[in-house]
Amino acid sequence: MSLSRRDWLLLALGAGGGAAATGLARLRGVVPRLAHAPDSPRAVRDSLYGSMLEPPADCGPGIMDALTTPPPRGAPAAPVTLAVQEGPVEVAHAQLMPAWTFNGRIPGPILRATEGDPLTIRFRNLGAHPHNLHFHGTHALPSDGWQPVPPGGEATVAFTAGPAGLHPYHCDMTPAPEHISHGLYGALLVDPRTPRPPAREVVLVLGGYDLDGDGKSELYGWNGVAGYYMKFPVKVRAGELVRAYVVNMVADEPVISFHLHAQVFDVYPGGMGARPAWRADVLTLATAERAMIEFRLPDRGRYMFHPHQARLAERGAMGWFAAV
Numbered sequence: 001m002s003l004s005r006r007d008w009l010l011l012a013l014g015a016g017g018g019a020a021a022t023g024l025a026r027l028r029g030v031v032p033r034l035a036h037a038p039d040s041p042r043a044v045r046d047s048l049y050g051s052m053l054e055p056p057a058d059c060g061p062g063i064m065d066a067l068t069t070p071p072p073r074g075a076p077a078a079p080v081t082l083a084v085q086e087g088p089v090e091v092a093h094a095q096l097m098p099a100w101t102f103n104g105r106i107p108g109p110i111l112r113a114t115e116g117d118p119l120t121i122r123f124r125n126l127g128a129h130p131h132n133l134h135f136h137g138t139h140a141l142p143s144d145g146w147q148p149v150p151p152g153g154e155a156t157v158a159f160t161a162g163p164a165g166l167h168p169y170h171c172d173m174t175p176a177p178e179h180i181s182h183g184l185y186g187a188l189l190v191d192p193r194t195p196r197p198p199a200r201e202v203v204l205v206l207g208g209y210d211l212d213g214d215g216k217s218e219l220y221g222w223n224g225v226a227g228y229y230m231k232f233p234v235k236v237r238a239g240e241l242v243r244a245y246v247v248n249m250v251a252d253e254p255v256i257s258f259h260l261h262a263q264v265f266d267v268y269p270g271g272m273g274a275r276p277a278w279r280a281d282v283l284t285l286a287t288a289e290r291a292m293i294e295f296r297l298p299d300r301g302r303y304m305f306h307p308h309q310a311r312l313a314e315r316g317a318m319g320w321f322a323a324v
């Protein structure tokens with residue numbers, strides 16, 4: 001037995017006190033939940049659709065801006081330090097993940113360069129496990145970054161940014177899914193030398209969290225926080241060009257998808273190329289696969305986005321664009 005969307009709405013709207021109470025009792029029995037999940041009827045009542053998960057209480061509006069909006073194009077490529085730090089991170093309300101992070105956050109910082117720029121990244125391993133730093137895209141083999149860096153060690157990764165596109169970076173220590181699902185990933189945007197048209201740019205990196213160490217994620221978050229964009233939609237202006245950089249860093253699912261409601265989008269696989277390869281409203285991505293998509297939201301209102309895998313959507317990966 002599973003709950004239909006209509007059941008959710010009836011529950012959320014409280015269709016009679018008795019019915020709602022019955023519904024909640026039923027919900028406890030049928031919805032798979034985390035072993036440590038707080039019993040949270042408020043979260044259920046507040047969720048008009050989908051995600052039962054709330055972001056951490058101190059994760060308020062605006063706090064995710066630096067992980068949602070990329071730095072502006074054309075800023076000089078400064079030397080960057082990426083330091084692995086290990087420690088607990090609250091990835092959803094009352095859900096602590098024993099995380100491994102770049103610079104203390106998940107995902108790591110959004111890096112941006114223009115094709116042909118020299119990039120130098122200092123990698124420091126401040127954790128208790130061997131880690132490393134591997135970039136997608138092109139680079140000379142000495143900067144491929146697969147070699148282990150022991151605790152306390154460091155390495156320098158230097159390469160010429162390219163090709164123009166969207167390239168994840170991540171720890172590639174074996175087993176890579178474990179290192180990635182602990183939080184060691186981020187995005188590098190490489191702009192073409194001929195600028196793309198102005199747009200409202202958004203980065204959406206999907207990750208999964210294996211809280212109990214069984215090799216399977218139990219929580220999912222766009223830009224690291226489960227339920228965040230459900231509660232605090234990504235704001236765009238109605239009618240403006242939106243350019244979203246979508247990256248899949250869920251390491252324990254064969255594929256995930258990104259689905260936008262009520263509009264279709266142009267797809268640039270890998271963020272590469274000057275013209276879109278196709279149009280769609282569902283984008284399917286294997287692990288570390290990514291795409292740049294472009295669309296306009298013509299009317300004021302909320303446009304839903306989520307993976308089309310219900311389990312992922314219900315466990316933190318539901319979100320909204322709010323066109324204002």
Ligand SMILES: [Cu+2]
Pocket residue numbers: 100130131132171172173179184
């Ligand atoms: Cu690692």
